[in-house]
Amino acid sequence: MEKKRILIVDDERNMCEALFDVLEQEGFSVSTALDKEEALRLIKNIEFDLLLLDIRLKGVDGLDLISAVKEINPGIAIIIMTGYPSLESAIEGTRLGISDYLLKPISIESLKASIQHALIQKDKEKQKEQLAKKLEESGRRLALLEETLAQATKLASLGKIGPAMFHEVKNILSIINVSAYYLKKNIEAKDPRVKKHLEIVEKEIEHAHRIIMGLLDLSRGHQEKLIPCEINQLLEETLSLLNHELELKGIKIVKDYGSEIPLIFLEPNELKQVFINLILNAQDAMPKGGELRITTYRENDFLLVKFSDTGCGIKKTDLEKIFTPFFTTKRESGGMGLGLAVSQELVGKYGGVMAVESEENKGATFIIKLPLNKSIESLREKIGKEK
Ligand SMILES: Nc1ncnc2c1ncn2[C@@H]1O[C@H](COP(=O)(O)OP(=O)(O)OP(=O)(O)O)[C@@H](O)[C@H]1O
Ligand SMILES: [Mg+2]
Structure with missing residues (x-):
């Protein structure tokens, strides 16, 4: 030594x-x-x-x-x-x-004792300082990650980021996780709040990890494979990516899922992208919180999914423009005006349509209507022809 x-x-x-x-x-x-x-x-x-x-x-x-x-x-x-x-x-x-x-x-004895004591104290102080620095660094990284995730969710929904980025974020998460583990092991347990906050950090890391895995799956994007999908299940998977943010923003999700809805043949990630776009739009429309009701039901040979929010609604003059690519009223906050255009195209690919009902200050309802394809072959043919 x-x-x-x-x-x-x-x-x-x-x-x-x-x-x-x-x-x-x-x-x-x-x-x-x-x-x-x-x-x-x-x-x-x-x-x-x-x-x-x-x-x-x-x-x-x-x-x-x-x-x-x-x-x-x-x-x-x-x-x-x-x-x-x-x-x-x-x-x-x-x-x-x-x-x-x-x-x-x-007296030499008291001098020696005093020096030992002072040096031990100094080491403790130094250790405390290092731990505090590490904690601050972890906090900083976590804040950065939160921001990245919010941005990533949006981009992933537009199919704009690839798996490489998610691996990068996963690496950051592992680093924070190791630091948090180290801190928890080494920190003196005098102040229970420190331990509590470290546990929060660990819990949130786990949570971010789950989101990343979901986004990774989403970003793998179009597998060109039609799979029999349960629409309610797809909605649940999508919500699991966004729940935390919705909760933070004070948005209550009311699920009004229909039972006995037949399976529908889709490329699931594509429909999840549509759902994400609609949910994020609803979230943007309710900056002070509100309610988003999601309804699913069958009507003859169609499957309907409705998203009704209690947000700012849409001006009459804007209603006809919102599906146009690059139309946005959120330019200042980074809106690209692509969410609805992309969603409409994806729904159209399955022979479906999207509609909107809204009045200014009275919320908005987006409706997706998808044909319940009786024969997979005919749908495959249809999609094949469009490509
Ligand atoms: N639920 C909603 N409530 C109120 N206005 C909405 C809602 N959904 C969409 N809009 C309006 O439609 C416009 C276009 O939406 P769209 O999702 O295409 O683009 P964006 O949200 O502005 O940007 P981004 O490309 O990031 O999605 C929005 O700017 C907004 O004015
Ligand atoms: Mg949008």
Whole structure:
């Protein structure tokens, strides 16, 4: 183990020499200084662990020297030696973070005990500081991740990001996870709030991981494969990606799912993209929270999915424009005006249609109407022809 470095500052040469020998023998690496200038020069060049200082140096206010030392090496432990104790200097010394106050003549035993204690304290302080830094870093990364995820959900819904990015985010998550584990193991359990927050971090990492896996699946995108899908199940899978954000924004989801809805042949990720676009639009329309009701039912040979929100609604003059690519009223907040255009195209691919009913300030309802394809072959043929 590396030797701890001690600087002795005393204007009595004999005192310096005596202490030098004793402390060297105790296994410390010791330097000495007889005046303020020499002391500061040494402090600037060597990272000492502890300063043993005679507070009454000739012509120098020892407390001023402590301030200067702390500025150069804030983590240094300081023990003051004095032959003339005063209450004022003791109080000021405590304010400056002095570890101990020893009265001359100094007993070697109490000096050794005092040094051990100060060094242990210093190590603890350092560890605490490192942990605090790590915690801050984890928090920063988590905030960044949250932002990335919100953006990613939107882009994934438009099929605009590939799996590489999700792997990247998964890596960040693993790093945060390891840091959180380390912090939890090492942090002193004096403050239960610290542990509680670390548990929150861990829980949220797990949560973000689940979202990432869902997005990864979504970003694999079009597999050109028609699978018999349960529409309610697809909605549930989509909501599991967005639930957390919806909850944060105070949006209540009311599920009015029909029972006995036949399976429908679809490429599931495509329909999930449509659902995400509609849910995100509803979320944008209700910045102060509200309710989104999702209804599914069968009507003759069609399957209907309705999204009704209690948001700002759509102006009459905008109603006919909203499916046009790049039409957006959210340019300032980063809207691209593509969500509905892409959704309409995807629904159209399965012979379905999308409709909207809305009045300004009275919410909006988007309806998806999909034909219940009786024969997979005819649908395959249809999709094949369109490509
Ligand atoms: N539920 C809704 N309530 C109110 N207005 C809506 C709703 N859904 C869509 N709109 C209007 O339709 C416009 C177009 O929506 P669309 O999803 O295509 O694009 P966007 O949401 O603006 O941007 P993005 O490309 O990010 O989805 C929106 O800007 C908004 O004005
Ligand atoms: Mg949108």
